[in-house]
Amino acid sequence: MSRLRLFVAVLPPDSAVAELRRAVAPLHTLPGAGGMRWTGTDAWHFTLAFLGVVDEGLLPDLHERLGRAAHRTERFPLRIHRGGRFDGHVLWAGAAGGLDTLRLLAERADAAARRAGVAMDEHRRYTPHLTLARSRSETDLHPYVEALDTFESTPWEVGELALVRSNLPVAGVPGERPRYEVVASWPLGH
Template sequence: MRLFAAVLPPAEAVEELYRAVAPVRALPGAVDLRWTARESWHYTLAFLGEVDEELLPELERRMERAAHRTDPFPLRVHGAGRFDGRALWAGAAGGLDTLRLLAERADAAARRSGVPMEEHRRYTAHLTLARSRVPVDLTPYTAALGGFEGLHWEAGELSLVRSRLPVDGVPGEQPRYEVVRAWPLGR
């Protein structure tokens, strides 16, 4: 099964961001982007890819340990950015050091469970809003959302999420995400 570890924003933060993104979706060229569904918005900590089900018990045990070793922390959706003209994202502010630490712990938990992980890279907290199959100038979108300051909330849970890819050839089809397990942060 295809998995990732994530922090999920609360419904109020998602709704607030949704209202901020609505006018951005009306900008010229926005119809050419593939906008992610608000139900799928999350901060990915570690992408695990395809995981053999026999690894799940050990993976879940280690993810639980990572969650318990990390205290809850303040977070909010903040600003916007882009990756190579192919992805538009909203950033984060607040306890970023703790968010990065949790990402490192989730990555280590997966590796120690036997999940073959990609090359480790510096963590960038982001919530993907839209993607493009070809590079495009995302500057107008990042400028429109650059000043966004979301409400403060407490990140208190680490989630292991299953990703079901969209069916090829179905217009508007989105990936579907399902929380497999979630653990409270702290003891």
């Protein structure tokens, strides 16, 4: 039986990705930017629950439970909002709008995975973020966060929950990044 590396996410629309791409482009010229691993725009998403490696046999129950979680959650407004950091290692863009509903959806996705038998990490308070870059060493990310301080994407309505497969990069291939593929999605509120 095969095993898949999965996470549950909200995917921003192409228009919001394009706006963020324009805001992030100048950050590549800041001191230390060359030492950071920047995520590709095709990888930008708001992770709701990281499932890790999941046995394929759990997928039917997981799909059913995620579908129920999506159906019980109403559509909600969201926009990409400002920037932030986790220590000196991760630069991210935040979210604004229907954050209470986003957090509720994250809790429901986590609960759905647990009930389907997925061994989940310890539950932590959900911090909505879209990862822009990572640094292996401690980096002063304050200038990056400041540069994103006024960023606001055009709001959109979140209409679906996505189950995404993460295909890890091939070891030893320079510049290789994880590739993400939506394996299933469910409309919200139906």
